[in-house]
Amino acid sequence: MQRRKFIKETTFAGGALLASSLLPLNSFCVPANDVKNITILHTNDVHSRLEPFSQEDNKNAGLGGVAARAALINDIRAEVEHVLLLDAGDFFQGTPYFNLYKGEPEIKAMNLMGYNAATLGEHDFEAGMDNLANQISKATFPIVICNYNFTNTPMEGKAVPYTIIKKGNIKIGILGVGIDNKGLIPDELFKNAKYNNPIESANTVADILKKENCDMIICLSHLGDRYNDDTLSDEILAKENYHIDLIIGGHTHKFFKEPKKYFNRNGNNTLVNQAGWAGMQLGRLDYSLSRTKNKNTTKSQTIVIRKKNAE
């Protein structure tokens, strides 16, 4: 079905070429609304790093800080039309700001920067679930997490399994998965919340997003990129999912040099990226979506990854 649609579309483009071969290339090859460009900006494990590291810090002196990050994001928004700004959890805990204010300035900063969605890391629970519920109720962006069941907890109704965002004519489905908190934080902080298998939960939700005709499905994950044992990770999710195009990861504080590319259960590519920690880096992926959608096609479709020449 989709394949036939593709041929129909290309026939139109081909006809246009034959009819008007004197027109400049850009004006006829693809109808303007078929070019789908979107820029994904992402952070993870910012850990309450509102200000840059102090000059006395051995390794990271002067790096990070929300005021500089916001200016950079503004510049990118001025440069490209469609931007999504996402965070993969652990935005709380790690500096005295969190010990004193319990996350209030972190959420305010994320609101001002215009985050579109975030998921939760285990440290976001550190000042208690009541506090987390209270702080994120002030967020202007949704918290997406599909494998935590918050029924009968202070977090009930404060998070959603997924969100759908439209940018121009691009429809993006964003879901989130969280790590098993057991042993990472005191049991008391997770109270009566339930952790479900993130792979199964993500596949269930991604299926919904596919049926909603999302052009792109992004999973925000706090599972960690990969482990040497069978602990669930982004790598496992990337291989075991059906519809996820991109996993924005966290937890393991890895500075990825480039996104990792996996083949998922449908034989398509799922990318994984992660941007270190503490807001020292902003990850950026500029997507050019072609109009050959992979719905119902059996042929494997790959993503071409390229490095941007200069910052």
Added chain:
Amino acid sequence: MLKLTAIFVGAIFSILPYTAQSQKATVTYSTHTISKQDKTDSALAAMLKPYTENLNNYLHTVIGFSTRGLFKKQPESGLGNFMADCIREITSQKYERSVDIACINYGSIKSFIPKGDIMIEDIYTVIPFDNVIVLQEIKGNVLLQLLNKIAERGGLPISGIKMQIKNKQAENILINDKSLDENALYIIATNDYMANGGDGCNMLKNLPTINKGYLFRDAVIEYIQQTSKKGKTIDWKIQGRITYAN
């Protein structure tokens, strides 16, 4: 005819940057390093300013006074004794039960407490990480394993124990002035790092544990405030808790 057109079009598309029949997307990646040398956003800076000012006031709050300062050293030190006594006392208060012993890993103390006024910021320097204090129930024979591990590693901050190190083993052990009973149950306060088996303390890993998420750092701040309220300075001495047997 249809098929022919498709092939023809495929050839055209190959000159475009983003599409071919087998592709779905092109992704161009880059990372932006964020540094204080970069320009800053004024709205963010304005939002943050009152929080930073108030935080600095908080961090510069004087909570106690030390005549000599407290420093860490193995096998025993004034700072170590202070920290271990602090954990034992504050866990006892927070968990509302008597605590026999307290110990923390040597590496959990990162710096020293300077002589003179002690500010909250000093405690953040000494304890930069958000470790929490926990209670565990430990049987005498497992406690002996722990004390031998402590001896092997050259001592750590401890409270409620007196022992000697001989050939990397614990000897002449006294627990609150009584000899160790291998069959007795003791209540030990420690941090989550050790309770999770850190520093070779695997014997602690599967013990019954209570963890209310109370921060080690907050315990130290509170203990200094309580001590100051009693009119005492923060001056702890070496008491021969851990010594080398000659």
